[in-house]
Amino acid sequence: MLTLAEFDSNLLERIKANPNPRSLIGLVRRSIAWGRSLDKKIAFESARNMFAIVGVTGYAGFLSGMHIVLATFSFLLMAGTWYSVYLFLYNKQ
Numbered sequence: 001m002l003t004l005a006e007f008d009s010n011l012l013e014r015i016k017a018n019p020n021p022r023s024l025i026g027l028v029r030r031s032i033a034w035g036r037s038l039d040k041k042i043a044f045e046s047a048r049n050m051f052a053i054v055g056v057t058g059y060a061g062f063l064s065g066m067h068i069v070l071a072t073f074s075f076l077l078m079a080g081t082w083y084s085v086y087l088f089l090y091n092k093q
Contacts, residue, residue: 038086042086042089046082050082050085062074
């Protein structure tokens with residue numbers, strides 16, 4: 001089993017060997033296009049509801065003490081929660 005330090009060094013070596021920036025640029029462009037397609041009013045409402053439950057300062061303090069891999073996972077979990085609230089509010093309209 002890999003330790004966290006070995007995983008980080010292996011990851012950096014793989015990125016150096018095959019950076020593939022074209023797919024990263026495409027991912028950013030697709031993400032921006034997806035964000036623009038959302039209903040802005042519902043998106044802000046779902047973020048307000050999610051942060052009312054979680055709390056922005058509590059979440060920021062929670063992320064500040066985490067390793068980058070765990071912080072990324074936690075951020076993705078938060079984004080998934082926000083999107084599920086967004087879909088719920090969007091389907092409710």
